[in-house]
Structures are given as structure tokens and as C-alpha cells.
Amino acid sequence: MSTLRQAAIVKLRAWAARRHGPDSLPISIDRRRIYILPTRFGIMLALMLAAMLIAGLNYNSNLGLAFAFLMSSLAVVTMHHCNRNLLKLCVDANTEADAFAGGAARFEFLLRNDSGIERRDIEIRCLAAGTGGTSSSGNVPAKSSASVAVDIPVTRRGVLRLHQFELRTRHPFGWFHAWTYVQGSLTAYIAPSPHGSRRPPGTGRGAASRSEARGDEDFSGLRAYQPGIPLKHMAWKVLARGGDAAVRSYTSMAAQPEWLEWSALDGLDAEARLSQLCLWVLESDAAQRPYGLRIPGTEISPAQGAAHRVACLRALAAANPP
Amino acid sequence: MTAPLVKAAPWVRTAPVSYQDLLGICACLAWALAAHVTSLPAWVLVTVVGCGAIRVLLAKRSRSAPPRSLRVALAALAIVFLFLQFHTFNGLTAGTGLLALMAGFKLLETQTKRDIYVVTLIIYFVSMAALLEGDSFWMLAYLIGGCWLTTATLLRLTAGGPAPGWRSSLRYAGRLMCQALPLALIFWLFFPRFAGPLWHLPEDGRSAASGLSDTMSPGDITDLARSDEVAFRVHFANTAPPPQERYWRGPVLHDFDGHTWRRSYSASLRAPALRTQGPAYRYTVTLEPHQHNWIFTLDWPAQWDLPSAALTGDYTLVQPGPVSRAIDVQATSYTRVQSTEPLEPMQRGRDTRLPPGRNPRTLQLAQSMRGAHPDDMDYVHAVLGMFTQQAFYYTLRPPQLAGNSVDDFLFDTKRGFCGHYASAFATLMRAAGIPARVVTGYQGGTFNRFADYWIVRQSDAHAWDEVWIAGRGWLRIDPTAAIAPGRVEHGSDDASGADEPLGSRWRHTPWFADARLRLDALRQLWRERILFFDQDSQQQMLEYLRIPEPDGRKLVMVLAAALTMALFWLTWAVRRELEPAPKEPLLRHYSRLCAKLAAAGVPRMPHEGAEAYAVRVARCRPDLAASVTALCRRYTALRYAAAPARITIGQFAAAVRAFRPGPRPPPCT
Numbered sequence: 001m002s003t004l005r006q007a008a009i010v011k012l013r014a015w016a017a018r019r020h021g022p023d024s025l026p027i028s029i030d031r032r033r034i035y036i037l038p039t040r041f042g043i044m045l046a047l048m049l050a051a052m053l054i055a056g057l058n059y060n061s062n063l064g065l066a067f068a069f070l071m072s073s074l075a076v077v078t079m080h081h082c083n084r085n086l087l088k089l090c091v092d093a094n095t096e097a098d099a100f101a102g103g104a105a106r107f108e109f110l111l112r113n114d115s116g117i118e119r120r121d122i123e124i125r126c127l128a129a130g131t132g133g134t135s136s137s138g139n140v141p142a143k144s145s146a147s148v149a150v151d152i153p154v155t156r157r158g159v160l161r162l163h164q165f166e167l168r169t170r171h172p173f174g175w176f177h178a179w180t181y182v183q184g185s186l187t188a189y190i191a192p193s194p195h196g197s198r199r200p201p202g203t204g205r206g207a208a209s210r211s212e213a214r215g216d217e218d219f220s221g222l223r224a225y226q227p228g229i230p231l232k233h234m235a236w237k238v239l240a241r242g243g244d245a246a247v248r249s250y251t252s253m254a255a256q257p258e259w260l261e262w263s264a265l266d267g268l269d270a271e272a273r274l275s276q277l278c279l280w281v282l283e284s285d286a287a288q289r290p291y292g293l294r295i296p297g298t299e300i301s302p303a304q305g306a307a308h309r310v311a312c313l314r315a316l317a318a319a320n321p322p
Numbered sequence: 323m324t325a326p327l328v329k330a331a332p333w334v335r336t337a338p339v340s341y342q343d344l345l346g347i348c349a350c351l352a353w354a355l356a357a358h359v360t361s362l363p364a365w366v367l368v369t370v371v372g373c374g375a376i377r378v379l380l381a382k383r384s385r386s387a388p389p390r391s392l393r394v395a396l397a398a399l400a401i402v403f404l405f406l407q408f409h410t411f412n413g414l415t416a417g418t419g420l421l422a423l424m425a426g427f428k429l430l431e432t433q434t435k436r437d438i439y440v441v442t443l444i445i446y447f448v449s450m451a452a453l454l455e456g457d458s459f460w461m462l463a464y465l466i467g468g469c470w471l472t473t474a475t476l477l478r479l480t481a482g483g484p485a486p487g488w489r490s491s492l493r494y495a496g497r498l499m500c501q502a503l504p505l506a507l508i509f510w511l512f513f514p515r516f517a518g519p520l521w522h523l524p525e526d527g528r529s530a531a532s533g534l535s536d537t538m539s540p541g542d543i544t545d546l547a548r549s550d551e552v553a554f555r556v557h558f559a560n561t562a563p564p565p566q567e568r569y570w571r572g573p574v575l576h577d578f579d580g581h582t583w584r585r586s587y588s589a590s591l592r593a594p595a596l597r598t599q600g601p602a603y604r605y606t607v608t609l610e611p612h613q614h615n616w617i618f619t620l621d622w623p624a625q626w627d628l629p630s631a632a633l634t635g636d637y638t639l640v641q642p643g644p645v646s647r648a649i650d651v652q653a654t655s656y657t658r659v660q661s662t663e664p665l666e667p668m669q670r671g672r673d674t675r676l677p678p679g680r681n682p683r684t685l686q687l688a689q690s691m692r693g694a695h696p697d698d699m700d701y702v703h704a705v706l707g708m709f710t711q712q713a714f715y716y717t718l719r720p721p722q723l724a725g726n727s728v729d730d731f732l733f734d735t736k737r738g739f740c741g742h743y744a745s746a747f748a749t750l751m752r753a754a755g756i757p758a759r760v761v762t763g764y765q766g767g768t769f770n771r772f773a774d775y776w777i778v779r780q781s782d783a784h785a786w787d788e789v790w791i792a793g794r795g796w797l798r799i800d801p802t803a804a805i806a807p808g809r810v811e812h813g814s815d816d817a818s819g820a821d822e823p824l825g826s827r828w829r830h831t832p833w834f835a836d837a838r839l840r841l842d843a844l845r846q847l848w849r850e851r852i853l854f855f856d857q858d859s860q861q862q863m864l865e866y867l868r869i870p871e872p873d874g875r876k877l878v879m880v881l882a883a884a885l886t887m888a889l890f891w892l893t894w895a896v897r898r899e900l901e902p903a904p905k906e907p908l909l910r911h912y913s914r915l916c917a918k919l920a921a922a923g924v925p926r927m928p929h930e931g932a933e934a935y936a937v938r939v940a941r942c943r944p945d946l947a948a949s950v951t952a953l954c955r956r957y958t959a960l961r962y963a964a965a966p967a968r969i970t971i972g973q974f975a976a977a978v979r980a981f982r983p984g985p986r987p988p989p990c991t
Contacts, residue, residue, distance in 0.1 A: 041439050048443045052450045057516055059414075062855050063453040063462050069509035070466065071446060073502035074473070076889075080896040081498065088900050115900040121482040137482045172494070173473070174439070174480040 013127075016181040017164055023183045026092035026112070029167065033180045034086050036079060042175035045075060075175060082176040085119050085169045089140070093165075097152075097188045098313060100278070104151035105160065105188035111138070112145040121171040126150050126162055126186065135168075152188060157274065159318050160188040189317040196276030198265060200258065200283065222246040229305055230288065257302030258284065260312075262295040262321070270321040278316050285309045295319050339435050341381045343485065346475040347438055347445075348374040351425055353468040354445045357452035357461065358418055363407060366419045369400055370426035377430050387431045397427040418451045435479050442479075445472050457648055457853050470495055501895060505888045512881035514874050515857050533612040533780055534762050536573045536585040540723045540731070543741040543762075547718055549780035552610055553764055554618055555846055557775040559604035565766060567657040569621040569786065569798065570778060572763035573614075574636035576672050578752075580680030581727045583745060583760050586672060593633035594663040596795075598624060598656035608650040608849060615640045618763060618778075620655035621798065627652040635669070636759065650854055661795025665757060673757035673790065681728040681749060688753030698756055698791050705750050706804045709743065712736070716806035743801040744785040757790035761798075773843035911975045912957050919950070922983030932958050946983055953977060 020033055038046060052068035055061075090112035099105035109124050118141050125135035134153065140146045154160060165186065168179035222235055225245035235246040260280045265273040277295065284291040285304070292302035293312045297320060300312055355362070355370060380387065387393070400423050408416035425444040432438055449465040449472075456462075474495040478485040486494075533546065533553050554570075562568070575583035603620055617631055617639040628651050631641040639653075676685070691708075695701040713736055720738045723730045728749045731742050738746075744760045751758035765784035767776035786800040864872030864880065916926045916935075924942050926935050936954035940947035956974050 044439070044443060048447055052447060055450070055454060059454040060515070060856075061454045062510070062853055063456060064450055065513070066462065066506070066510050067450045067453050067465060067469070069513070070499070070502060070506040071450075071469070073505035073509065074499060076505060077498050077502045077892060077896070080892055084896050084900065087897065117899050120486075121480075123482075139483060170480065172480065172498070173476050 013164060013181060017183050020181070020183055022163075022185070025095065025182075025184045026090055026110075027182060027184070028088055028090045029086050029180050029182075031083075031087055034083055034178055035180065036083050036176055036178040039170060039174055039177050042075075045175050049075065078173055079176050081172055082169060082178045085122070085171050086167055086178050086180055088115060089113060089119055089122065089167070090145075091167065091182060091184075093184060093186065095184065095186050097186070098310060098317075099152075099154050099188055099190050101154060101157045101190050101193040103193075104153045105190065106149050106151050107165075107186055107188070109148045109150065109165075110145055111140045111148060113140040113142060116142050118142050119169075119171075121169055122148070123168045123170075124148050124150055125166040125168060126152055127164070127166065135166075154188065154190045157190050157192040157271065157317060160190060162186040162188075189314040191313040191317045192271060192274040192278045194275060194279035194282050196268075196272065196279050198268075198276050200260065200280045222248060226303070226305055226307075257290040257292055259292045259294055259302070260284070274316050274319055274321070278313065281309060281312045281316070296321055337435055339381075339432055339438055339479070340485070341378075343435075343438070343475065343479050344378055344381050344432065346478065346488075347441055347472075348378055348429065350445050350468060350472040350475055351429070351441065351448075353471060354448045354452070354465070355422055357449065357456075357465060357468075358422070361415050362419055362422065363404075363415075366400075366404065366422055370422050373426035373430040377432060387433060390431070393427060393431050397423065400427075414451060414454055418448060421448050421451070438479055439476075442472055442476050455647060457849075459848055459852075466499075470499055473499065501892060505885070505892065508881070508884045508888050511863065512860070512877055512884060514877050514881075515855075515860065533610075533614070534572050534783055536575075536614070538575055538583040538741055538745070538760060538762055538785060539581060540727045540738070540742055540745065541720065543739055543783050543785060546780045546783040547739065551780045552842070553612070553778050553780050553782070554610060555608045555775050555777050555842075556620075556767065557606045557608075559606075561601075561603075562769075562776065563601075563603055563620065563657050566803075567621075568766055568776075569657075569761075569784070569800075570618045570764040570767075570782075571621040571623070571638060571761060572618055573616055574634075574638055574788075575760040575762060576636075578675075578677060578745075578749065580677040581723075581725060583748075593635060593637055594661055596622065596624075596656075596659040597662050598659050600656060600658040602654050602656055604652070604654050606650055606652045608846070608854075609645055609648065611645055611647050613644045613646060615642070615644050617641060617645065617649075617651055619651075619653050621657065621761075621763070622659050623653055623655050625654040648849060648853060650849075659795075665790050670757050670790070673759050674752050674755055676749065676752050681726045683726075683729045683733055684746070684749055685753045687732070688750045691750075692754040698789075701754055701756065702751070702789060702791075702797075702799060705747060706799070706801060709747075709801055709804045714738075714743075714805050716802065740802040741785045743805060744787050747787050747799065747801040751787070751789050759788050761786050761788055765800075768839075770839045770843055770846075772840050773846055775843075775846060777839075777842055908957070908960055908971050908974070911971070911978050912961075915953060915957075915978045915981065918978075918981060918983055919946075922946070932961075943983070949981060953981065 016033075016035075049068060049072050052071065053065070056064035056068045092110040092112070094108050097105040097107050107126060111119070111122060113119050118139060120139045121137050122140060123135050123137035134150055136148050136150050138146050138148045150165075152160070163185050164181050164183050166179055166181055168177055170177045222238065223246065225234070225247050229247050233247045235248050238244075238246045260277050262273060262277065265276055268276065274295075277293065281291065281293065285308075288304060290302045290304045291312075293300040293315060295315065298315045298318075300308075300315055351374060352371070355367060359367065377387065401420065404416065404419050404423065405411065408419070410416055411420050421444050425441050425448070428437060428441050428444070432441070446469065449468050452465060453462060470492070474488070474491040477491045477495055478488075485491075533551075535542070573585050576586035577584040602624070605620065607618060609617060617626075617628070619626070619639050622637055623633065623639050626639060628641060628649075631639050631651070633639055691704055692701055695704045715737045716739070717737050718739060720731075720742060721735045723735065723742075727742075728746045731738055732746050748758040748760050762783070762785045764778045764782040765786070766782050767778040769776055784802070786798060786802065788796045788798055791797050860877055861872050864876060867880070869876055869880065912932070919926065919939060922943065924939050930938070932954040936951045939950045943950075953974075956969055956977065960969070960971060960974055
């Protein structure tokens with residue numbers, strides 16, 4: 001039963017993807033893409049309504065029938081309200097997410113509601129192959145927006161691409177669930193889980209001597225600001241004079257970038273090497289040392305900062321070792 | 323503005339139910355069960371209330387439900403008990419009892435919100451069950467109120483995250499129900515009704531019989547005479563018969579044991595043929611449920627529209643089962659008839675039999691009077707004459723009578739109500755060998771001038787006699803009419819009013835009587851239009867809609883068409899709320915002004931402000947220049963002036979309303 005249902009859902013998703021074609025975010029949900037079906041509770045309600053109708057007809061009771069018809073009509077109205085709960089809702093998402101294997105990739109979705117009514121219990125579900133699918137839900141107040149974060153648990157290193165996510169709601173009463181598929185592509189870069197016991201190659205000279213070498217007296221000039229450089233190095237006076245954002249540069253920092261290399265990790269298997277490299281990247285980043293990454297097929301020249309770290313981790317996630 | 327990041331639980335169904343929601347659902351269940359409080363066995367109600375109370379108390383102390391084995395055992399015990407009491411679960415009371423018990427025990431084991439869902443469905447169903455045999459408007463309103471409350475509770479239960487407040491839940495549920503109303507009305511009007519039940523359900527016998535019974539002892543009818551309850555209502559198609567012919571026939575009593583008259587079940591004879599005379603009265607009787615199988619008709623019934631009903635040998639209209647809910651019967655009666663068939667010997671024997679050794683003084687009296695009046699009719703008149711000439715009184719408070727009730731009444735107390743006179747008269751007739759029987763029923767009725775129908779109350783209960791006179795057949799003789807003619811001419815209120823306590827005199831004040839009649843007229847309207855809405859009414863409705871040759875198929879087509887329209891409306895109504903908020907009043911009035919000017923040939927350009935527009939209008943329509951300039955200036959002042967404007971929006975609206983641009987001139991740019 002369950003597998004049959006799963007198969008039907010897979011077919012439906014594929015059909016919806018073909019029907020609607022790829023979407024570009026943000027997207028406003030129109031009525032053509034909202035599907036609706038009764039839930040199990042709704043089916044129980046329908047059976048009860050049928051029993052009510054039969055009882056009312058059998059007793060020839062006009063009042064009983066009036067009650068039964070009122071309840072049936074309430075169910076029909078509820079169906080419209082359930083459908084409306086998704087209608088004309090604007091969805092945007094950050095299409096890229098970073099994670100470590102064993103952790104969770106977090107996609108954030110922004111729901112914008114331009115109408116004068118609150119949208120309650122909007123659930124966003126991301127179905128990744130191999131995982132059961134995860135979802136989060138939230139309310140979007142009238143004329144406002146709300147963000148909903150969906151954490152997808154990831155176990156293995158790699159690049160996870162989702163071509164579809166789902167917005168669903170059971171509001172009100174949980175008798176119906178309305179849903180829509182959005183063909184927006186989401187990418188999760190899953191870096192290897194950072195672990196390993198090897199010491200980074202640059203530490204041969206000792207971390208202590210390095211930290212001593214760092215100092216303000218080694219000022220060597222100004223260079224252009226790049227995201228990720230600590231604010232304490234900002235040349236505020238230059239900025240105040242109306243110049244471009246600049247940072248003070250120090251000889252000790254600019255010198256001696258360390259290379260984190262695949263080839264330095266002989267004797268380990270591929271995934272262990274990548275895990276070790278990942279740990280090194282994080283350590284170097286935490287210590288604010290410039291570093292470069294060299295793995296088969298990819299070379300990232302030395303730099304530092306958040307953007308650089310992300311680039312390195314993504315390279316590790318996407319690595320395709322021999 | 324971005325609301326804070328929300329991360330809710332995966333899905334609410336498995337979330338534990340909160341104390342407040344539990345309390346809410348218990349209240350809803352209690353609300354629905356209160357409608358059954360008169361019919362359900364007390365122990366079922368106590369059990370359900372107990373289950374709810376225990377669960378709420380446990381929840382208050384944050385403890386979980388009692389162990390499963392205990393719950394299952396208790397539930398099984400209760401259900402076995404219920405079955406032993408009713409021997410079925412098929413009937414209304416038994417079925418409702420079962421559902422109530424299920425709801426109670428489900429409530430007891432409630433942990434998650436999902437458990438509550440079943441309870442809400444039971445509440446809905448139990449509410450509807452209360453309406454199956456109910457008939458009052460207030461009951462419907464009460465249960466729809468309960469449905470509203472339940473729906474609001476369900477809204478809170480199914481909400482992810484924090485539950486919305488009670489007030490907003492009730493408002494939202496109320497709005498949904500209001501939107502459901504048109505659809506429900508269409509269903510109700512056009513959903514085809516069937517003539518009979520789909521299958522027969524056992525009668526529960528849930529209400530006690532009321533009104534006349536099939537026995538009559540001295541004093542029985544006096545109890546009824548104090549009751550204001552309505553027995554039935556009658557609408558005459560043409561004219562109503564005169565008061566002295568308004569006898570409503572009920573059960574006919576044959577067997578007398580000296581104290582009590584009983585209906586005879588010994589023979590179910592067919593009704594003898596009658597020759598009818600005088601006018602035919604066509605009328606509709608709306609019977610209140612009285613749990614007996616007879617149907618009151620005007621004496622003597624000739625035709626009726628209830629296929630299952632039939633006349634007994636003594637001309638009482640009966641149906642196979644008891645009248646357990648209000649029914650209406652269309653019938654035709656003739657007040658003057660003559661029997662054309664001779665009395666069968668078996669019937670003669672039954673209607674002349676007297677209990678041996680009872681009422682000896684009466685028998686003696688009858689023999690002496692019969693000696694003086696050998697002719698049957700002479701004898702009848704002599705007995706009636708005795709009632710009027712001797713000191714007999716008509717009273718609602720007759721003294722108690724002992725075993726020989728007729729003797730006591732005729733020779734000692736001489737005070738009685740219609741039952742006493744009918745009984746004594748029939749005894750005197752039988753003692754003289756004239757076949758006589760006691761007919762019970764109602765006599766008279768109150769005309770409701772607000773709605774053209776007659777109300778017959780229990781206080782109109784009456785008993786009279788029929789005697790068999792050779793050559794003339796059964797003759798109605800009402801000895802009470804001889805004692806208290808007013809009883810027959812004006813009804814029981816007039817005849818008995820003299821000895822009623824002063825305290826109830828206010829009931830006879832005109833305004834009270836009027837108010838009561840008006841209320842009764844409304845009740846009757848509710849009956850006719852709502853409770854008795856059936857196949858015929860639907861047919862009439864289709865005829866009213868000018869649909870040729872209405873039948874069931876056409877009805878379904880009309881239903882489908884109306885539903886389609888209603889669904890279009892619903893879609894529009896529900897989606898309309900998604901549109902941006904309506905314009906503020908000032909803008910609305912301004913748009914109206916622009917629309918008027920557009921109709922006059924000078925539409926406003928999208929880029930134009932009010933002042934520029936006024937200038938252009940002044941150029942194109944010099945006749946409107948002054949008024950439009952003034953209006954636009956006012957609009958500008960209202961909209962943009964920092965200080966409070968000199969005029970109000972209301973004044974501006976009135977000015978716009980009064981503005982008439984006149985006929986369209988040649989086009990202008």
C-alpha cells in the first residue's frame with residue numbers, strides 16, 4: 001500500500017514537473033498548479049456525512065437533513081479555503097545550501113503574502129532521493145512575509161540537487177490537503193565531515209612562531225577590502241576620506257600562504273583524505289591564515305575569508321577523486 | 323517586514339493535546355449530549371461525563387491516561403450493558419448511546435490531537451441524531467451552535483504552532499459556516515426526498531404516550547382537561563363545520579367492567595358502508611405525536627391520503643404503527659351519515675353486554691324507565707331528559723367514585739365530566755337492550771385567526787356515545803351537551819371556567835390568548851414549510867419555477883444547476899478576500915466622481931491629478947466648470963490638507979452623489 005502510494009507520488013511529481021516546466025524563483029502560486037485531495041481525516045468525515053445523509057433520508061427528517069447538508073457544505077467551503085491558503089502566495093528561496101556530511105543542509109524559503117488574510121500552516125517539504133523528505137511549516141501574516149527553514153539531513157559527501165519542492169497546507173481543520181510543486185532547483189553542497197589526525201603541512205614551522213610573527217609593526221601598505229577580512233584591519237580613515245574600502249596589510253599575513261594538498265595525504269583512502277582536508281580548511285579559516293586548496297581536478301589559490309572558505313568546502317563536496 | 327524564523331514540529335497530528343483544547347472538546351461533547359438528555363439512559367450520560375471529567379482532571383495534573391487494559395475492559399463492559407438494555411444498536415437511542423460511550427472512552431485515552439479528531443466526528447453525528455426525531459426550531463439552532471463551537475475547537479486543534487485564540491477561531495469558523503449556508507439551502511431544497519424510509523428502523527418507544535388512551539375510567543379525561551398541550555391542528559380547505567358538528571373521533575370503547583371502559587380487540591371488523599348526507603368537509607389534520615396508532619378525524623371520515631391507514635369496524639382511523647412523530651393527514655369527512663348495513667349479531671352482543679352484578683341501582687332504573695318508554699328513541703330522550711331535569715352538574719372536579727361508578731354517579735354525587743355522563747348513558751342504554759358504545763376524542767377547538775386553522779388541545783378531550791337505533795343506524799348522542807350545552811357550543815374553557823382557580827384567570831385575557839395564537843401560528847408555519855417539506859412540496863416548488871412536467875429527474879437537474887451557480891459564487895467569494903484591501907472611503911467617492919465624468923465624456927487620464935483634471939473638465943465642459951472645480955478642490959483638501967478640512971468625507975460623498983453631469987456633449991480631448 002505504502003509503496004504503491006510512493007510510486008503514485010513519484011509519478012505525480014514527474015508529471016507535474018513536465019506539466020509546469022522549470023520555474024524561476026521567486027514565483028507566485030497560481031490556481032492551475034494547486035492540487036487538493038481529502039486527507040484520511042477528510043475521508044472519515046465524508047463517510048460520516050454519508051451516514052448522516054442516509055440517516056436523515058431514512059427518518060425523513062428535514063431537520064436532520066438540514067444539519068447534514070450544512071456539514072457537507074461546510075466541507076465544500078473548507079476545500080475552497082484550503083486551496084485559497086496557497087493561492088497567490090509568493091515563494092522565494094536561497095537556492096544553495098552548505099552542509100557537512102552527517103549534518104543538515106538548511107534551505108531558507110521566503111513566503112510573501114500580499115493579501116489581507118493570514119496564510120496559516122504553510123508547510124514546505126523538500127524531498128531528496130534517499131531521504132524521507134523533510135518539512136517545516138509556518139504562518140504568513142497578512143501583508144507580510146515569513147521565512148521558513150527546511151533542514152535536510154545529509155549523510156554522505158557530495159552535491160545534492162533537488163529539482164522540485166512542495167508547498168502544502170491542511171489549514172483549516174485538516175480535512176483536505178492542498179499542495180503545489182515548484183520546479184526550482186536547489187543545490188546542497190555537502191562537504192565531507194571534518195575529521196582526521198594529520199597535522200597541516202604549514203605547521204612544520206610551528207604555530208607559536210607564526211603568531212609571534214604577526215604584528216602591527218609589519219605594516220606593509222593598503223590593499224582592497226575583500227569580504228571576510230576581519231574588521232579590525234579596516235582602514236577606517238581611508239574610508240572616512242571618501243576612498244574605497246581598504247584594509248591594512250601586514251607582511252606576516254601576506255607571506256607564506258599554506259597549501260592544503262591532496263597529495264600530502266598519502267596512505268589514506270579518498271574520503272578520509274577529503275575529511276582531513278576539510279578539517280584543515282576549517283582550522284586555517286578559524287585561525288585566519290591564508291590557505292590554498294589543491295585536489296585532483298581543482299586548484300583554489302590561497303586567500304582567506306568566508307567566501308574563500310565556502311569555495312573550498314564546495315570544491316571538497318564536489319571533488320571527484322580518482 | 324519579515325516575521326521571525328519559524329520552525330514548527332513536523333506535523334501537528336501527533337502533538338500532545340493541550341489542557342485547554344481538551345476542555346473545549348469536552349464542552350462540545352457535553353453540548354451535543356445535552357440534546358439527548360431525555361432519551362439516553364442516565365448511566366450512559368454519567369459514564370461519558372465521568373470519562374471526560376477524569377481525563378480533564380488527569381490533564382490538569384499533567385498525568386497520562388489510565389492503563390489500556392482498564393480502559394478496554396470498561397468500554398467492553400459498558401457496551402455489553404448497552405446491548406443488554408436495547409438488544410440492538412440499530413435504533414436511534416441505542417446507536418446514540420453507543421456513539422456517546424465511544425466518544426467518552428476515546429476521550430479517556432486521548433493523548434495526541436489525532437485521537438480528538440474521531441471525537442469531533444462523533445460530536446457532529448450525535449448532534450445530527452438529536453434532530454432526527456426532534457422537530458423544534460430551537461433544537462436546530464442549539465445544535466448548529468454546538469457545531470459552530472466544535473468547528474472552532476477543531477480549528478484550534480489542527481493549527482500548527484500556537485493555537486489561535488478562541489475569539490478568532492469562533493469568528494473564522496462562523497464565517498465558514500455562513501459561507502456554507504447558501505449551498506446547504508440549495509441542497510436542502512432540491513435534494514430529492516423519498517416517500518418512505520429506506521429501511522425500517524426499530525421504534526424506540528422513547529416517549530410516553532400522551533392524550534387519550536384506549537381505556538376510560540371516571541376522572542381520566544378530567545386530567546386531560548387541565549392540559550394546554552396541543553393534540554392536533556386542523557386546516558379546513560373550505561368551511562369549517564358548525565361547533566355542534568365538530569366531533570373529532572378517536573378510539574371507540576366497547577368493553578365495560580362497571581368502572582372502566584376498554585377498547586375491544588376481539589374482532590377487527592371491516593368498516594360498514596355508510597350513506598353520506600350533507601356537505602363534505604375537506605381538511606388537513608396535523609397530529610402531534612401521541613404514541614398511539616389512531617388518527618383523529620372529523621366524525622365520520624370518508625377519505626384520507628395516508629395509504630397505510632385504515633378504518634376499523636367502529637370507524638376509527640388507525641395506522642399500523644404508533645404516531646411517534648408529527649404527521650399531517652388530508653382527509654374528507656361527512657358530519658351526517660346513515661348506516662346502511664344491519665348490525666351484526668356479534669357486534670350487537672358486544673355492545674349490549676354489561677358486567678353482571680355491577681351497578682344494580684342503575685339496572686333497576688333502566689328497567690323502570692324502559693317500561694315507560696318501549697320505543698328506543700323515546701327511551702333515549704327520556705334518559706337525556708333525566709340528566710337535564712334532575713340536579714346533575716358539569717364540573718372539572720367531580721368527587722371520587724367507588725367500584726360501582728355509575729351507581730355512585732347517578733344516585734349520589736350527580737357531578738361529573740363528559741366521561742361520567744357518557745359512561746352512565748351507555749350503561750343505561752345497554753341495560754335497556756339498546757346497543758351503545760362510548761366514543762372518545764375531542765370536541766370543538768380554537769380558531770387561530772392569524773393563520774386560518776383550528777387548534778385542538780388536550781383540554782378539548784371529550785367522550786360521547788353512539789347508540790344503534792333500528793332503521794337509523796349508529797346515532798351520536800352527547801349526554802354532556804344536555805347538561806352543559808356551552809361545552810359543545812363554545813368549548814371546554816367556557817364550560818369549566820366557572821370553577822377554575824382565580825390564579826389561572828389571566829390566561830383568558832385577550833392579549834395572552836392573542837400572543838399564544840400568534841406563537842402557535844408561527845409554530846404551524848414551521849411545521850408546514852420546514853418539517854413537512856416533502857416530495858409534493860418539491861413538485862410545487864418546481865411548478866412555481868415554471869418547469870414543465872416536474873419530476874425527480876428535473877429536480878436533480880435543477881439541483882445540479884443551482885449547485886453550479888452556488889459553487890461559482892463560493893469560488894468568487896472565497897478568492898475575493900485575496901484581492902488587495904478595498905479602497906478607503908474618500909478614494910471610493912472620488913472614483914465615483916471620475917466615473918460620472920467619464921460617462922459624461924471626460925474620462926480622467928491615469929497621470930492626471932485632481933486639480934489638472936478639473937482644469938481640463940472646465941475647458942471641455944464649461945457648464946460643469948464651477949461644480950467640478952469645487953468638488954476637486956474639496957477632494958484635494960480632504961486628501962492632502964494638513965489641518966482638519968472644513969468639510970467631512972460624508973459631505974463630500976453627498977456632493978458627489980448630488981452631482982449630475984448631464985448629457986454627453988461632442989467628444990473632447
